Amino acid sequence: MEIEHNSAKHTFEIRDEEGTLAGxxxxRPLGEDSVDFDHTVIDPAFRGQGLSTPLIQAALDEARAQGWQVKASCSAVAHFIDKNPEYRELLG
Structure with missing residues (x-):
């Protein structure tokens, strides 16, 4: 699986080895240094493979690298942050 930040579309995409979009x-940008992660989707054909975890982790790692404060409207992102306290400092 490969994860890519598509900044033009404000999304992080996870693709399989053949380039098929899996999720x-x-x-949403909330200002120059703040974003709201508001939606996470894994395609039904790829569910049950644990893909949301590396996808959300990569997105939050990039948020940290960019110096963004994060709002977690998406329940999957909020749940990930709850289970991984090292990301709580991103919440703004």
């Missing part, structure tokens, strides 16, 4: 984590 995405979308965000």
């Amino acid at each position: 995405h984590a979308d965000y």
